[in-house]
Amino acid sequence: FVAPRNPTEMRLAAIWAEVLHLDSVSVTDDFFSLGGHSLLATQVVSRVRKAFDVELPLRALIEAPTVGELAVRVEAARGEAPANTRPPLVAVPRTGPLPLSFAQLRLWFLDRLEPNSASYNIHSGKHLEGYLDASALERAIQELVQRHEALRTSFHVQEDGTAVQVIHPRAELSVPVTDLRHLTGAALDTELERLISAEAQKPFDLTQSPLFRAALLRVTEQSHVLLVTVHHIVSDGWSNGILLREVGALYEAFSQGRPSPLAPLEFQYADYALWQRGWLRDAALEQQLSWWRNQLAGAPHALELPTDRPRPPVQTHVGATLPVHLSTEVTEALRALCKREGVTPFMVLLAAFQVLLARYSGQDDIVVGSPIANRQQTELEGIVGFFANTLALRARLTEKMTFRELLAQLKETTLGAYAHQDVPFEKLVDELKPERDLSRSPLFQVMLALQNTPRQPRTGARREEPAPAPGPVEITRGSAKFDLSLLLSDHGDDISGLLEFNTDLFDPDTARRLASHLSRLLQSAVSDPSQSLWRLPLLDEQERHQFLVSWNDTSRESHAVTTMHGPFEAQV
Structure with missing residues (x-):
């Protein structure tokens, strides 16, 4: 344990302890090893903004994941003019609609x-x-x-x-x-x-x-x-x-x-609704929109996945779900890869999912939607309301790209999207004016969500917690907002969740096969990220035998024929 050595480290250590529910934090402890993730990192950044009057991007904490390293970034930023253009949140009178x-x-x-x-x-x-x-x-x-x-x-x-x-x-x-x-x-x-x-x-x-x-x-x-x-x-x-x-x-x-x-x-x-409409306009809105215009320029309007039935002319929302579970072995290998590559579990899961979609569709330009909490100020953390936004995350895959290279690309894409998350998805659609198609949602038709909760820290002493909350009740959704939605939770042990699919497009067996292919692809990718995206295995031995042997067993008994019309005579 290394205690804070200056006032900046002391304040940062206090912020980390509050967010991670720890009694104390060593200045050499890794934020993500203590149970941190991107959602908690956002809370740290918002508290740093309030405590030091500096604007640090989420990237700063990912690249400097210890108190000591982050303190250097904070001190450097204190000499610069704050880049934050957001006005303070204020309470407004309730005098009318x-x-x-x-x-x-x-x-x-x-x-x-x-x-x-x-x-x-x-x-x-x-x-x-x-x-x-x-x-x-x-x-x-x-x-x-x-x-x-x-x-x-x-x-x-x-x-x-x-x-x-x-x-x-x-x-x-x-x-x-x-x-x-x-x-x-x-x-x-x-x-x-x-x-x-x-x-x-x-x-x-x-x-x-x-x-x-x-x-x-x-x-x-x-x-x-x-x-x-x-x-x-x-x-x-x-x-x-x-x-x-x-x-x-x-x-x-x-x-x-x-x-x-x-x-x-x-x-x-x-108060938030009025605040949002008051500042997110003109130059502030344009600064955010310009990044998205560049990021999504030329993106395909549709992901052409093979479906079990023709797509209805108007998008439907009839759906079902099936469970998805990553084994302990795969989850641990995923976390180890995150630590080596300086990325988050979400980025690895996004990369694997986009590779799978590329392999299924034959497309090399894939856009996946993902929800984000969009509560970048501490004042918003305890308010009930619809703050969540949706990000359109694009991956461009090349012929010789490895999984590691795609992961590096998506790290930049995701961090850039986090830095420009204030643009409401609705404004983005209005601005980009994608080709409208009543049979599909605009910009993307597939969603990935990772719900994070704090993990038990490996170092430091966690404050005494109340008794664990009662277990959740399984609820049949019966609907699907998109063609496919991979909805995962990371509770610190194995990563698991649901695959939600539109039943007007996909049969349960198809969705089940897709989920198993994702698990197999991910297992291979995290064990050796230097592999080509296009050679990551999807099939298990039974499927390989079915494709390569059973369905190729087309031999038929042949009879010696000396004339062209002989087989016709035999058939007659």
């Missing part, structure tokens, strides 16, 4: 095109074991809705056709309880699956508040399932974590007769 953020406006438009759709429901479930005070839980959820304005917001159209959001002073919300104690075995499992799926697929009316609901399923006296559903226009994946964390804190307090332990919020989502 407020504008929508750019992301909200897109979802509002999609809802007008396809009303009563559940495609943009965000649903989650938790198993709750032990005694449960249902009234305290309902009170906790009601307090949650009162605490976050986004949850009691509705959306309307003014006389001039402008969409506005209206924040209601209160929103009444009850938590219905369904008693399943009379069921056991297969009957219980069937009813649970039916209720969970029905809750997830129930649509919202955006003109009615709240766009949030909760339901409780009582399985036994000591076992319950809590279901939470919220419309994407007022929430995102990060917000979902806030909701579950805060309802737990509120329930614990209310069940013990104590008041809410949560500090009042300084800002709300409507």
